[in-house]
Amino acid sequence: MTINLSSLDFWDLLENYTLAENPQSFNDENTEITMLYPPLLGEGYKQHIWLNSGIKLTIHSYQLNQDLIIDNSNEETDCIEFAFKLKSDCQINNHYFNFNKYSYIIGKHRQGAIVKYQGNSVNKGVDIHLDMNKFSDFLENSYEQNFPPCLKSILSQEQKNFSLSYPLKFSSAIELVIKQIINCPYQGLIKNIYLEGKSLELIALYFDLLTKCDRPYFSQTSSFNSSDVEAIYQAKEIIEKNFDNPPTLSDLAQQVRLSNRKLEQGFHQVFNTTVFGYLRQYRLKIAGELLREKKTNISLISSLVGYSSHSAFTKAFQKQFGVTPKIYQLLS
Known part of the structure; x- marks a missing residue:
């Protein structure tokens, strides 16, 4: 009752x-x-x-x-x-x-x-x-x-x-x-x-x-329950563990048992960005940590975080941090 x-x-x-x-x-x-x-x-x-x-x-x-x-x-x-x-x-x-x-x-x-x-x-x-x-x-x-x-x-x-x-x-x-x-x-x-x-x-x-x-x-209007959110955080962990060679959106969605659409919507609600946007932010975060250590040259760091183009890495980094990787490393 x-x-x-x-x-x-x-x-x-x-x-x-x-x-x-x-x-x-x-x-x-x-x-x-x-x-x-x-x-x-x-x-x-x-x-x-x-x-x-x-x-x-x-x-x-x-x-x-x-x-x-x-x-x-x-x-x-x-x-x-x-x-x-x-x-x-x-x-x-x-x-x-x-x-x-x-x-x-x-x-x-x-x-x-x-x-x-x-x-x-x-x-x-x-x-x-x-x-x-x-x-x-x-x-x-x-x-x-x-x-x-x-x-x-x-x-x-x-x-x-x-x-x-x-x-x-x-x-x-x-x-x-x-x-x-x-x-x-x-x-x-x-x-x-x-x-x-x-x-x-x-x-x-x-x-x-x-x-x-x-x-x-x-x-009140959220379409995500607690198990959906856990799946989204599982997807986040998969991205972080494989940031240098990440799965495709479809593969990632399949691994956490969500549809592509729900996974994208979930990242927007939880992290206020797309799946690819989160991957980019995480790669640049790792790049920043490596630059502050000053033990690795910038070209190698670019490759380590998954960028095949040094110029693309520099452009993305400057957009994220407001300075080029070289200046960021000098100021650290």
């Missing part, structure tokens, strides 16, 4: 059951609320903690009796959500995720997001909700080349559709901070300061993870 609820009905159900169990739960002076899951849905809780900085921290620990679908079509929020899942099994629109130590971001526009949680599965983790206005100054000062493109897309004020970053396996450092938040030993003001610091530490660690392993975001 599957239970279907709107997001409003879901929260009303948890609130009414929590009030029945503990009438003082929603006192105006409370900065923490622990919402209980009614037996109809399962058992466990969602604990909301409002910190002095304006961060809302949510700690999850629950298990559902049966499948639960929550429709967020009418949900409005000015917050972005950083989700850190120790355990979770769900489907968000057409994207299936069996989360085990994964993290992702949901943009502020939730309209169109349908979330299905699997019954009899354990859900445990931490979510950090940030007001978009508090992020605006940071965004204005961080649109540099090293800032992850998918994060720009999700956090942009121009993003009007539901958007979800690609879930990334998180490190033991992130797992440790999550467990420190869940098992916070303090109370009162010290607890607030401690949790605020840990929340910001989690965000910092997540940003570091993104810069090392940038992945795309999924929009």
